[in-house]
Amino acid sequence: MLKIDNLHAEVDGAGGKKAILKGLSLEVPAGEVHAIMGPNGAGKSTLANVLGGKPGYEVTQGSVAFKGEDLFDLDPHERAATGLFLGFQYPVEIPGVSNVQFLREALNSQRKYRGEEALSGGEFLKLAKDKAALLKMDMEMLKRQVNVGFSGGEKKRAEMVQMGILDPSFAVLDETDSGLDIDALRIVGEGINSIMRSGDKGVLLITHYQRLLDVVKPDRVSVLAGGRIVQTGGPELALRLEAEGYDAVMAEAAA
Amino acid sequence: MTENVDLQTHDPEMDADAKAAAAANAGEYEHGWSSDIETEFAEKGLTEDTVRFISGKKGEPEWMLDWRLKAFRLWQDMEEPDWAKVGYPKIDYQDAYYYAAPTKKIELDSLDDLDPEIKRVYDKLGIPLGEQEVLAGVKGAKKVAVDAVFDSVSVATSFREELMRAGVIFRSISEAIKEYPELVKKWLGRVVPTRDNYFACLNAAVFSDGTFVYVPEGVRCPMELSTYFRINAENTGQFERTLIIAEKGAYVSYLEGCTAPMRDENQLHAAVVELVAMEDAEIKYSTVQNWYPGNSEGVGGIYNFVTKRGLCQGDRSKISWTQVETGSAVTWKYPSCVLNGENSVGEFYSVAVTNNYQQADTGTKMIHNGKGSRSTIISKGISAGKSNNTYRGLVRVGPKAEGVRNFTQCDSLLLGDECGAHTVPYIEVKNPGAQIEHEATTSKISDEQLFYAMQRGLDEEEAVALIVNGFAKDVLKELPMEFAVEAQKLLAISLEGSVG
16 A cells, blocks of 8 residues: 655755665555554655655655555645545644534545545534544634644544545544543544544554553564664564663664 | 735726726716716726715715715825734725726636636535525526525525514615615614724715614514525625624524635725624624635735724623624624623624635724623634734723623634734723633644544644644634535635645
8 A cells, every 4th residue: 555665865954954764665555553662763754755755755766656656646635536645743833724514625625636525514524523533622612713722632533533534545643642641542543443444544653661561462563773674573562662771672683 | 115006806807997987977976976877887997976976876866975075075185004913015096996896707608618617616615506606606607596595596585584574674785775765774873983093984965885783672582684585696795794682582694605615806895884782782793815816826805994993882782793704805793792781791703714815803802891890802814824923902991891701712724824913902991800811822733633643644734724724713603504514615725835
């Protein structure tokens, strides 16, 4: 479903361009939840941003195929309409725009791109209600402005509601678990399971901690360090990382 | 750096036609301006004779002509103001037409002949075809469009009848001068005196036409009054004069302008609007202004010098201005409220968008004379391209006005880094009991916001539109419903191509 091949990418920084991804290869087939773990500065967020198409990142080498298409041929909104969802580590505020308005416009833009009929206001509200209930968010929250005045946990839950409504085929979730308390973590984790656990969907779950993986049991786990995937294994790899730390596990892998 | 500018976005051939026609008319002129003159325009330039021509053409009574002439003489001794943060070539007032300029819209055979760019904007705004034909000046479109827009003339007439039954007078100002001279005499120039400022004075001398509304005591006007529904709507754009009076306990909501791009051959526009609200009366005045802003290089475009003022004369009266300003090359406009009545209320809600080389210097004045009077000012300036957008506002509290409150919020949003946003608040308080609050913010549409919205599926244009409309929401929600939707689309169109 998502095939990353020898990806090299640079980011614009204060001191000029800096190479972050250095030959990253990874494949996530449909039906798989693939967790990416790794130390700070390894390139996890860069990977998410490059996949989403954020300005300021330059791909210098390599390719990404998404559902058979060259991802880099598509603008960010076209990637979204093709089914790619990026869960943000720091969701952005859009003052004066309600979540309902934002998501309805976004969904209808996606549908238009795919040649589908736009949803009416009523149809959309029903969909939004269902998804919000799933994540135990009330509709009042959806009527509030996008991320304005939301706590960290609310923002992440709102990201999950957005994912539920937009119903992507592939989600890249960038530290969706950061800033969540135990209850919120469970809600978000169960949200990921109910929205994305499906034979025709895939997830790239970027996280620091095992605790989210206790809820969203990954099929495979990869370690990203120094801009490359240095090790891939089953769910037990995440447990070992948690127990022994990156250094120990990576040293063993290098040996 | 003064360079004379021709006030017409003209076609030399049409100028020649104009001269010929004016010359042909000269004989008639000698005989004292009979009102049945066939000529539709005065010769270029502004003299007492021009003023007489206009007044005569309209068949105005003597007192109106005298009023105009007095204004003209005053105007000759006045200086054009230069304090606004706008720059434009020096205007040659003798090189303009002041009455029904002959450079009328070119007639098109069909919409296929319309500039595709304009056609695209019409389509984007969702304007029905019949209405597009009228706006574009397609031959013979008038009747069709009257049908399309108003669903036949009889509907327009029935609106008029309904208003009559309610006792509301809704006329062109020219009609009102003849039909209701006492009312006009009583109020014309009372809120904006002739000598108020250079452009208002010019307007008083040469105003072409405009609207007159009178809502009698205790009457709630049964519909939104809109310039759309005015029968005599042609040729009123240049020096428009509007007078609205709401008697004790009356209510009226008036809608001015059009979201469709308005082109006009006359570059100089100087309108005057006067509102009067008596005890417990309320006037809501909404404007969408989309005059031609000039091209992307800053060539052409309308100069819009407008004086709008409302007088809250009675206790508990209320006047509310809402404006969405997206057009014109230069905008100079400060819809104001003079709050004389006790506990009277003034409101000003404004969205001003400038793109390319547009310049807007706009804001309001809230003059608090009445005890317990309150005012709210919400101004949202959006600048893009190489444009300049200035909020200029005055809040004045007189010495006897106890318990006055004002809240002002001025927000500026920048797109790109070549545009300017400026906030110039003046606060003059002569009563220590006044509560004045002023908040101002300046922000940019960030790459983060754009990327976030695009990652959810919006293309860049849609993303900008969404963010901008969110920014302007507090003002847009003050517009009448059907207007608000069009205004949202208009904001998006005005900012096309300003990002990326």
